[in-house]
Amino acid sequence: MEDLENRKRSRNDDDALSIRSKRHQSNNGDWQTLDYCDYTVGWVCALPIEMAAAIAILDSTHVPLPPHKGDSNNYTFGRVCGHNVVIACLPSSQYGTNNAATVASNMSRSFPSITIRLMVGIGGGVPDGGIDIRLGDVVVGNEVMQYDLGKILPDGQFQRTGRTTTPPHTILTAVSKLQADYENAPSRIPSIFCDMLDRNEQMVSYARPSFPDRLFRHTYKHTQEMDSCERCSPWEVLERPHRETAKPRVHYGKIASGNQVIKDGETHAKMAEELGIICFEMEAAGLHDFPCLAIRGICDYSDSHKNKAWQKYSAAVAAAYAKELLSVIPTQQRRDTETTYPTTDPALLQSRMEAVLGLLTFEQIDSRHATIKTQHSKTCQWLLGHPKYVEWLEPIHFSSHHGFLWISGKPGAGKSTLMKFAYTHAKNKWKATADATVISFFFNARGVQLEKSTEGMYRSLLFQIIQTFPDVLYNSDHIFQTRHSQATWDVETLQTLFSHAVKRLGQRQITCFIDALDECDVSEVENMVEYFEDLGDQAAESQTKIYICFSSRHYPHIEIRNGLKLTLEDQPGHGEDLEKYVRSKLRAGSSKASQEVSAEILERASGVFLWVVLVVDILNREFRDGRMWAVKRRLRELPDGLSNLFKDILCRDNQNMDDLLLCIQWILYAARPLTCEEYYFALVSGLDPSPENLVRWDRESTTTTAMELYLLSSSKGLAELVKSKKRTVQFIHESVRDFLIKDNGIRQLWPNHAANFESYSHDRLKQCCDNYCNIDISAIVPQPLPAASSERAKDLRTRVPEEFPFLDYATRHVLHHANSAEDNIPQIPFLRNFELKRWLYLFNLFQQYEVRRYTIETSLVYILAEHNLPSLVRSAVDNGFEAHSKGERYKHPILTALKNGHEEVYKTLQPHYNASDKIIDQKEYRKMFSLSKTISVLHYAAERDNLLLLTHLLEFMAPIVNAQSGWRGCTPLGYAASNGHEACLRALLSCGAHIEAAGEDGRTPLLHAARGGYEAVVRLLLDQDAQIEAADKDGRTPLSHAAGLYNNEAVVRLLLDQDAQIEAADKDGRTPLSHAARNGIEAVVRLLLDQDAQIEAADEDGRTPLSHAAGSWNGREAVVRLLLDRGAQIEAADKDGWTPLSYAVDKNRNEAVVRLLQ
Template structure:
């Protein structure tokens, strides 16, 4: 039962590491095909050959659908995909629909790989069994999957290797290749070509259906192409659409509309809408004039739509800027408030009467029919009706034509305007944020507030980086104290704001910019004497701006070297002490704890090197960890062993004292052995720092050095190894090879002379430290300690004896399994000669109210027999048949 549950949870976690929230959004966004407009595809020679694999020597199983922008390629691919189960019974079916208007993963090669691997694993248990060791290995090296990401290379290798293991017949749909990142399109197409060729070579059935525009032009050697342009069947599908949607029955208008469409479905959708609007008053001549006025080029249609008399032009342009340049997709309520903030902020104070239906009408009307509202799980999102609208606005300065006030750098001036909108929104009367309760009310009543909180500086920084000056933006925040305080309070009460990410009420604007890696805004603030900024002002969790920037180098997953360099050039004291991290160097090293992926450690290495070259003192004693070396040694427990060792070597080469005493753990060796002992940064599982321990010992670390929370390294290792046992029942270790890992650090320290019965620290000795985690049944660790000569009757520490430590783990809320773990630990100690074990067992029985029958059965037959008996008792009596 426990094993099945663990396997199910592991599979779920593995699949979740590949998935992402928007993984199916584009597929769901594409409208269902209009009735009888796509069936023709099944009757084409190209589709028949692809489906039946009749021309495999020349196509390698690839069908490439091509067409003009707006021709309906995505609708066609979705139509085939939705019918794939009946067309390809017993096939594994996967798909990916690129989305240039989506978030980064939705338009990336990596997003495609993660999605199709997820789908293959979910449908093929054999391939999942091959993949799971990769997942477990990454978890072991990097912590839980929330703190690392899959690399394209390893997923490509897995997909190619799948073919060697005779993958089941598979079909793959890849839509809108041209909507992949520009620099990744060629890589994506090349990989699909390579995958198809490898499948043929391995005699594996793999059909790939992919679609794209004609440009950018890429080619592959073996493929079957199906081009929609001027294809009779496609034009007939457009004709069916016109028949079903145009209100006018005049055949000549329908014929001319079809001819002008030139195979572009999006054009005919827009044109039909415009003609229906013109026909609403019943005047056929006016409709004919409108048809004559509609350009045949799709871009010109957009120009016509946006060029009509528009009394709300400012709101239209701003709404389009938000959709084009927002950091994340906005809900309809958010974009409604965002537009009002930039055009009519006074209207924001009276929104009680507005309902979602009114907001949707406002958005569609203001967007001139080019913007739509799409219902999603988390709310109704706003987007352009088609990628061609985005293309139109971003090409040839068209956005500037709509709003001449924009500078020649449309992107930079747009970000500047969005930053101004965010600031105007913050200034709105009615935000009562003096208390957490009122702040939550503000969030509920003002949906745009969460976006402003997260992205105010994002827009201002990007505007400044493109040369659109943000002096006025900075002056407003610097001069208006109440506005800046409001911003900080709103940010710090965000449920996602951890202690280290909070601004604090006493911090300066410079500190906030440094924490948000806003290098360009920081430069402006420091270079302009009118701002009168003290670069060494003390405030905030990290004490000063330099520490904040150093820490942000990793935990914000972004390079912050430029900000650090700007601060140093402005006179920041590189060795200023204060805050939890003590110094900038320790803050930079500690930042490894936040996200311990390879990329972040590389960034941290660069920052550490910069600080050392700038004169950072390496053995200064201060901060939570006492010194940078101890901070680096503690980092391994949060996901990265070898990369953290790289930091440790850097510090040792720079003169770090291997046995420097101080900080929470006393020494670097104890910090390394503590793994999950540091509750401040808890949350990473199943990682064992054998290599780090060996590196420190080889560098001269004293194995029995005393001091720190655990008293010595062995006690830290015993506690942590026992605590890590919590991740599953003890018998799981044989399946997933964790038994040796659990005791590896303990044994490594013992091999190097650690005193098994050394006294000191919170738990008194190593055995008591391990026993305090009895509810996780650390049998392997406890047995290793007992075998090495641990004195089961040693006294001292918080619980006085190891037996008392195990008994103290008892709690009435514990599950039946946890009760079993504790009593079995007490039995281990009784067998080992613990003088207080028998009495502790009696106390345990009373605590959990075991009756005589339970006690006798356990003593005679063991824990599993008792569990089975209890389950039998809980079963309902059989129904009697009369």
């Protein structure tokens, strides 16, 4: 009994130590389980700006772990160059060695596996003593001493007693290694820094400042009445040798640390000379019990002239050096241990939810819902009592309709308004119920891509579900781990997540409204409907309560197997709504004549609400003149049907037809929706681009009200300002676009332009942009431009769009419109006359980062390639423009296309290069993609599924396809397989990649693919004769790994169909059934049992599958029940005499205990 208690105590201690975070996908796609012990790098910062820079250079971020009791730190978790890193910052406004010691102590206690400790931030440089330290340089402390700790001697002298500490030997050897590398190749700090800015656009203030780097004599005191040094004598500035480059330099030496800020140059100079100091800071000396390397970006010279201008940049370069240092330190991997399971800890769940919501959201996630007009008073109420709507929500009928209701109707019938009403009513009905939620998505063909795609729909729906039921993340949240915010998702992954969320609902309910399916691509809709049908079938079988209401136009070829259907225009309630609207809005009094007009409107409406709204508005204009006979005549003249009505509205008179044409062209083909101000000046620049009109905006003569009136007149009432976060010009309804494009409205209105209307329109819009780009801005914008990060540049980026509203759009998109016109209207004359230097000046004006600005020598082909304009690239190089032009950030046009993934541009330029051309070497490729030396560019391409880069490397560099590099000695084929990248896998195999090449852990590509659950890749490798029983160093086969992972039933079935050994045991004696039972994967357990897997197969400890299932985490009672139903021995004891019941009691698995006792 005593042994049992000791064993239980030991197990509980282990559990306390191993509170797990979500399962994390490392860069090679291999699922790892992370806990406190998995973090090997501790990174301490003193200031929020230092922590921001540290977070910004992470390769990926991890979901936070809940804090240990007594640990007051707030951590950020992530991965850098293969290392798992935990970052902490000192409390706000609390600096010095004592506070640093507290933070470091907490970190050491919570993360016992930390072996690499870094203190990274800013410091004050001491350029004396022959060391040319400049602002923005980096100081690496090979010694740290506390300068303000000591005692006063009897003679009044201060004797320092603070000890000198040195970093651990292992870190110093890494510093030496990197220092040696610098002798052969330049530092990667600039490329890491640029990559940080690229990935974090909001960090523009971290760019290298334009504030001058001035070093005053240490005896010269700052003029105290001013913060800046404008009144400090320039004669006191020391002259220093000119540097050829602004790139940071790295210095090595002793750092002085203390709790006091000393702003006296003489004092610092004296201490520096006496103690051999090259940098001062305030924290590192407090880390005696946290032996670390201090890395400091120099932001001032430790004198009275201190200011904050260089702090952010210096913090960023220090973080960049730290990242480069970690790249030369071998990664430390914990041996794979048994799988652990998602926690139910509230703090961790909250942090996961916030992180996941950030990955799913996008700016316009609810924009369309907000722009749909609320229903007219007392309308739409009929839906709530409609028999089909009532039946849809009745649980008793779920088995027949599987939770589906499809509302269809004609264009403009009012479907979206009805759906908004139904959603709002359901939301209010269920808002006080904890076990129910109501979600929605309204497709918007006039919005950005995510508003009109199923990717956006799934992201929005998942976002709403997780907000209410965050626990649905269990077992699937690892998918979110390595994604950056607002990353592109594939629909299949989103469907998997949605299915898993629904499976975890239990007795809770989801009611879902999805509007305007017809505003999404039809192929995506077909896939979505098929997916939801399968989901409905599963819900009916499992009695899961999910109710889905679609609305769309009539689809002749898309049907649902089960579900209720409601045609809007056939409903009596809808007809009554039309009548209520006409009665309320038609200003015709109550005479018999007016009643006849109302009756005729309703009779001819055919259930189309928008037709009624437009007709009532037209007739009210006639009513204002009091001529009832004219009203009746006008009504007779108005045609039936929306398309015919639109034509009548547009062709009623021939006034301002040029304005109308350009209006339609801009709304149809603008690169993005225009604001009202942009729209006004876009039309001005196309209709009358005279010098007196193309001037800065005079708000007194042209008010915003006048602009809005012009929008109505130029569009003849068919365009409006949509009331979203940013008011933009759009058609009043998608049916206007349908009339113009699908119903040949353009051909009817402008037959001369109909043949190539889109190309003709883009050519005209290009000309509008080009005209506006020639506007005179010299009164407010200087030449040359100030540095992009300067306050003057920031002010210009705000002021110029206010004074010249269309200039930003015109500059960014003039070439886009030319590219779109090129297919039918040759643009080579435009390119030859294009004022490139003027455009470069304007483009640079709007850039937040200096690194994104072009030099004045930039070639046009490079710009076209970087902006992904393949038609213009093709035209330019075919007509004598140089394809090989060098310069700029990525050297060659073909390389900027490669870096940015512009495949068509790349293929256009590729014939102009020979395979023998050495464009750049491996080192330059590493710099381009910000890679460490531990991973080759080919590995990177395989990992990121960058087929374009991979094929380029195979052609131009002849790389070694079987080279082992990066994570655990994986080959590029292993990287591709572990991430499920089928196309890259095929390309590598075709170039001779070894299909059985194993990494340091013994895992082959097939094993990686099986672990990842990539059925198509597993099938491909098996078709290429991959060894199905190849085991890793733990003795686990592909089937063993596949069986132990969630949502992997298809791979398990495929491997079994290919005769994988069902009883293949690993070195611990565990069979695939044991792994599946241990992880609670009911579907796989059932599948293996159906294939006659040995239910009593015991491992080296004597534990059976039932023993493992009983000790699993909450919610695995279903597996226990299944194993018992199949005859598992309930009393089977392991080598320590523990039965399944013993493990269930020990782990507090109450449901399993009850089942076992029964």
